Amino acid sequence: MNSVVPHQQRVLSGMRPTGRLHLGHYHGVLKNWLKLQQEYECFFFVADWHALTTHYESPQIISESVWEMVIDWLAAGVDPQHATIFLQSRVPQHAELHVLLSMITPLSWLERVPTYKDQQLKLKDKDLSTYGFLGYPLLQAADILIYRAGMVPVGEDQVVHVELTREVARRFNHLYGREPDYEERAEAAIKKIGKKAGKIYRDARRAYVEQGDQEALEKARQLLENQQNISLGDKERLFGYLEGGGRIILPEPQPMLTPAAKMPGLDGQKMSKSYDNTISLRDDPQVIEKALRRMPTDPARVRRDDPGNPEKCPVWAFHQVYSQNETREWVMKGCRSAGIGCIECKQPVIDAVLLELKPVQERAVEFAKDPTLVRNIVMEGCQRARDIAEETMTTVREAIGLGYR
Numbered sequence: 001m002n003s004v005v006p007h008q009q010r011v012l013s014g015m016r017p018t019g020r021l022h023l024g025h026y027h028g029v030l031k032n033w034l035k036l037q038q039e040y041e042c043f044f045f046v047a048d049w050h051a052l053t054t055h056y057e058s059p060q061i062i063s064e065s066v067w068e069m070v071i072d073w074l075a076a077g078v079d080p081q082h083a084t085i086f087l088q089s090r091v092p093q094h095a096e097l098h099v100l101l102s103m104i105t106p107l108s109w110l111e112r113v114p115t116y117k118d119q120q121l122k123l124k125d126k127d128l129s130t131y132g133f134l135g136y137p138l139l140q141a142a143d144i145l146i147y148r149a150g151m152v153p154v155g156e157d158q159v160v161h162v163e164l165t166r167e168v169a170r171r172f173n174h175l176y177g178r179e180p181d182y183e184e185r186a187e188a189a190i191k192k193i194g195k196k197a198g199k200i201y202r203d204a205r206r207a208y209v210e211q212g213d214q215e216a217l218e219k220a221r222q223l224l225e226n227q228q229n230i231s232l233g234d235k236e237r238l239f240g241y242l243e244g245g246g247r248i249i250l251p252e253p254q255p256m257l258t259p260a261a262k263m264p265g266l267d268g269q270k271m272s273k274s275y276d277n278t279i280s281l282r283d284d285p286q287v288i289e290k291a292l293r294r295m296p297t298d299p300a301r302v303r304r305d306d307p308g309n310p311e312k313c314p315v316w317a318f319h320q321v322y323s324q325n326e327t328r329e330w331v332m333k334g335c336r337s338a339g340i341g342c343i344e345c346k347q348p349v350i351d352a353v354l355l356e357l358k359p360v361q362e363r364a365v366e367f368a369k370d371p372t373l374v375r376n377i378v379m380e381g382c383q384r385a386r387d388i389a390e391e392t393m394t395t396v397r398e399a400i401g402l403g404y405r
């Protein structure tokens with residue numbers, strides 16, 4: 001599978017298992033994954049080691065959440081036929097790459113990552129002055145680079161981690177991608193791709209190196225992606241040679257910014273476990289209905305005949321996610337004129353949320369009933385992930401000079 005799909009087309013993302021998934025995850029992350037799995041080769045994993053960096057004192061929540069989270073993914077529609085689902089800690093190669101990358105990563109790069117200090121301040125009740133927490137983004141870099149993923153769907157706050165990944169990859173390639181006889185090897189590799197492709201490659205390389213022609217660079221990259229007959233090592237060499245550098249052993253990924261989902265919480269703030277304003281994907285419909293009925297509204301509407309302003313009401317934020325124009329107009333008019341009551345106004349939201357979650361909950365029940373199936377899906381995913389990770393590690397060890405047996 002991995003040799004057919006070019007690695008630039010590979011998507012990788014992870015989620016930390018620290019509790020039940022809610023509508024914020026569904027609208028913010030999962031719906032995006034569902035779309036990506038149709039278009040790309042996708043790897044989605046449970047980042048249990050990352051969860052441990054903040055929950056090392058109370059790891060129970062991790063083991064409790066791992067399988068439930070996978071069930072939530074599957075119930076939401078993540079499809080093991082289209083995406084590889086796996087557990088980070090079952091692919092120990094991530095840890096090996098992490099330790100090797102730690103040798104070449106300056107401390108200052110990690111100290112200046114904004115999430116490092118931000119999270120320490122935000123999670124004051126936890127002691128995050130640990131080695132593991134400082135290394136959080138580097139472990140993430142290893143997660144990404146080990147699959148040579150081209151695209152990493154992340155939220156805004158995680159973009160800096162992908163940027164760090166790019167810097168680390170560049171440093172790695174710079175240090176270990178240069179072989180003494182590099183140019184001769186690259187030239188020999190060009191001969192292997194055939195006369196015609198070889199000429200296109202050389203022309204494009206010249207256009208890029210001499211004139212900075214980006215289009216030519218892109219064209220040559222495409223050409224290389226489609227080469228079936230040369231070894232991975234030669235491919236890396238030719239990618240690097242194209243840009244005038246050494247072998248590109250670890251390609252730089254691109255962050256793929258997940259469109260900021262404005263899934264509001266029950267109180268109008270962003271939906272988040274830490275605000276205790278969530279609707280979990282597997283909450284009982286009656287619980288969901290009750291929570292929505294209890295939701296605060298525009299404080300100016302004390303009595304039924306007080307007019308209100310939807311802009312000041314968290315229910316309106318739900319209408320923006322769930323309602324069609326017609327319903328929204330009905331809300332706008334009815335609220336401002338006190339023509340409708342708040343309970344009446346909430347009903348279409350309640351209906352829409354329950355309707356959206358119904359198939360998800362039905363699938364969740366099925367998966368929850370069959371732990372062996374869920375386990376098998378994940379174990380197969382882990383095996384596939386390990387195979388690819390090991391392939392990268394073989395190259396990485398050899399490049400550093402640790403390839404001895």
Ligand code: TRP
Nearest residue numbers: 012013014015016047050140143
């Ligand atoms: N740090 C990510 C988060 O908190 C989770 C994560 C770990 C991740 N490794 C990753 C995301 C690799 C993308 C790619 O959301």
Ligand code: SF4
Nearest residue numbers: 298308313335342345
């Ligand atoms: Fe909010 Fe709707 Fe009530 Fe207006 S009518 S205050 S929008 S719940």
